[in-house]
Amino acid sequence: MPHLGTVHGRRYPDADGYFGEFGGNHYPPEMRAALDELTAGYRDLQASPDLRQRLAAVRTGLQGRPTPVHHLENISAQVGGAQIHVKREDLNHTGAHKINHCVGFALLARAMGKRKLIAETGAGQHGVALASAAAYFGLECEVHMGAVDVEKMSANVGRMRLLGAQVVPVSAGQSALTEASASAFRAYVEQREHALYAIGSAIGPHPFPLIVRDFQSVVGREAREQFLAITGGALPDHVVACVAGGSNAMGLYSGFLDDPGVALHAVEPLGADGRHAATLTFGRPGTLHGARTVVLQEDDGATAPVSSVASGLVYPGIGPEVAMLHATGRISVDAVTDDEAVGAFFRLSRSEGIIPALESAHALAFAIRLAADRPSSERVLVNLSGRGDKDVDFVLARYGVDHLGDRGRPGHPSDRGDCTGRSSRGSPGTGSDR
Incomplete structure (x- = not known):
C-alpha cells in the first residue's frame, strides 16, 4: 500500500x-x-x-503481482558493458x-x-x-x-x-x-x-x-527486495525510467530514493525534427493542471505543443515530485529520439523475445547507451513499464518489419549502444544532465 x-x-x-x-x-x-x-x-x-x-x-x-526483475542477458552481452535488468511491469494484468x-x-x-x-x-x-x-x-x-x-x-x-x-x-x-x-x-x-x-x-x-506515488510504490518495494535477492545483497548502480507525468518513474524511484549510491535517471522524449516533449530539459516553472511544476512554454507563456512517437509521453509538463528531484539534483535527465526508441523497441523484441511499449523503449534505449559506457561490474535496472501490443500495428505501418536491418543482429557496431540517439542538447550524455 x-x-x-x-x-x-x-x-x-x-x-x-x-x-x-x-x-x-x-x-x-x-x-x-x-x-x-x-x-x-x-x-x-x-x-x-x-x-x-x-x-x-x-x-x-x-x-498478478509480484512482477519479476529479469536480466537481459543477450542485450547485456551484445553491449559488453554494465548488466541490464528490467522490472517487468509489462506482465501486469492489462499490460502496464x-x-x-x-x-x-x-x-x-x-x-x-x-x-x-x-x-x-x-x-x-x-x-x-x-x-x-x-x-x-x-x-x-x-x-x-x-x-x-x-x-x-x-x-x-x-x-x-x-x-x-x-x-x-x-x-x-x-x-x-x-x-x-x-x-x-x-x-x-x-x-x-x-x-x-x-x-x-x-x-x-x-x-x-501523493496518491499515485503511494499506489505505485509497490514497484519500488518489490524491485528493491528482488534485486537484493538476485545479487546477494547489492543494489543497482543505476535506476532508469521514462518520464512524462512520472507515475512509473516515481513507482520505481521510491524504492531507492534514500540510497545516495544509486543513481536515478529520467529519460525524456526528444521526438523528431525539433518537435519533442522534453519538459525537464527545455521547460521552465509554471502552472499546469492545478499544480506548480515545470512546463514547456512558448515565449508568451502559453503551453507549447509537444510531440513523441509514444502517445503516453505526449505531455508538456512533469509531475511536481519529479520536478523537485530534478531541481535538487537527485535525478539526472537525458533524452531519447523517436528513432532511438523505435530501435530499442525492435532490439528488445528480437534479442530477448519481449515487445515493449514505446514509452518503455525510451528508458531501454537510454539504458543501452548508459551500459555501453559503464564497466561490466555495474548493474542497470530499467522500469519496463508496459508491453507493446498497443504499438505493434503503428510501428510496423510506419517503420516496417525490417526497420533495424543489420542492427537487429548481435555483433553489429550499434551493439555498443549508439542507436542514433543524442541528448537533448545535441551531444551524447551532456547538456540535459543539468
Missing part, C-alpha cells in the same frame, strides 16, 4: 501538498471541495487495515504499471461511496487498466482520450469499450493527452457527487501526486 517507510516518503509532500517549490493546489476555490473530500477519503483508506488487506489481495489475484494505481482508486471510490470512475488516457494503457478495475469493483467508467490517440490506439479503445467503459474523444487543441486531462477533470468536478477522478499519472493538484 502506501510507501511511508522511507525518509523521503515521510518528508514529502508537506501539509499543503508541496514538493519543495513544486506542487500544491492551484485550482479555483470552487474546485477545492472535491479535492478536500478526496484527501479525507485517502487518509481513511491509509488508516484501514481491512482496506489495505483488500488491496493486497487484488494485487495478487487480479493484477497503470493498474497499480487504478485498482487503488477503484477501492478508494467504493470506500467513499462513489459509483463511477473518470479519467484521461494517452496511449490507452491507463484507460484499459481503469476500465478493468472498474469492471472488477462494479463501477461505471468514463475515459477521456484525445481524438488523435483514439485513432492511433484503436485496439485499446476497443478494449476499454469491451470492458464497459465510455470513451469520450476530445478534439480541442492537439487532441492529445493534455486536452484529455483538462476534459476529464472538468467532468469530475461536474459529477463529483457520485464520481471519483482516477488521474493517470503523478500530476495535478494535491493530493493526486
Whole structure:
C-alpha cells in the first residue's frame, strides 16, 4: 500500500501538498471541495487495515503481482558493458504499471461511496487498466482520450469499450493527452457527487501526486527486495525510467530514493525534427493542471505543443515530485529520439523475445547507451513499464518489419549502444544532465 517507510516518503509532500517549490493546489476555490473530500477519503483508506488487506489481495489475484526483475542477458552481452535488468511491469494484468494505481482508486471510490470512475488516457494503457478495475469493483467508467490517440490506439479503445467503459474523444487543441486531462477533470468536478477522478499519472493538484506515488510504490518495494535477492545483497548502480507525468518513474524511484549510491535517471522524449516533449530539459516553472511544476512554454507563456512517437509521453509538463528531484539534483535527465526508441523497441523484441511499449523503449534505449559506457561490474535496472501490443500495428505501418536491418543482429557496431540517439542538447550524455 502506501510507501511511508522511507525518509523521503515521510518528508514529502508537506501539509499543503508541496514538493519543495513544486506542487500544491492551484485550482479555483470552487474546485477545492472535491479535492478536500478526496484527501479525507485517502487518509481513511491509509488508516484501514481491512482496506489495505483488500488491496493486497487484488494485487495478487487480479493484477498478478509480484512482477519479476529479469536480466537481459543477450542485450547485456551484445553491449559488453554494465548488466541490464528490467522490472517487468509489462506482465501486469492489462499490460502496464497503470493498474497499480487504478485498482487503488477503484477501492478508494467504493470506500467513499462513489459509483463511477473518470479519467484521461494517452496511449490507452491507463484507460484499459481503469476500465478493468472498474469492471472488477462494479463501477461505471468514463475515459477521456484525445481524438488523435483514439485513432492511433484503436485496439485499446476497443478494449476499454469491451470492458464497459465510455470513451469520450476530445478534439480541442492537439487532441492529445493534455486536452484529455483538462476534459476529464472538468467532468469530475461536474459529477463529483457520485464520481471519483482516477488521474493517470503523478500530476495535478494535491493530493493526486501523493496518491499515485503511494499506489505505485509497490514497484519500488518489490524491485528493491528482488534485486537484493538476485545479487546477494547489492543494489543497482543505476535506476532508469521514462518520464512524462512520472507515475512509473516515481513507482520505481521510491524504492531507492534514500540510497545516495544509486543513481536515478529520467529519460525524456526528444521526438523528431525539433518537435519533442522534453519538459525537464527545455521547460521552465509554471502552472499546469492545478499544480506548480515545470512546463514547456512558448515565449508568451502559453503551453507549447509537444510531440513523441509514444502517445503516453505526449505531455508538456512533469509531475511536481519529479520536478523537485530534478531541481535538487537527485535525478539526472537525458533524452531519447523517436528513432532511438523505435530501435530499442525492435532490439528488445528480437534479442530477448519481449515487445515493449514505446514509452518503455525510451528508458531501454537510454539504458543501452548508459551500459555501453559503464564497466561490466555495474548493474542497470530499467522500469519496463508496459508491453507493446498497443504499438505493434503503428510501428510496423510506419517503420516496417525490417526497420533495424543489420542492427537487429548481435555483433553489429550499434551493439555498443549508439542507436542514433543524442541528448537533448545535441551531444551524447551532456547538456540535459543539468
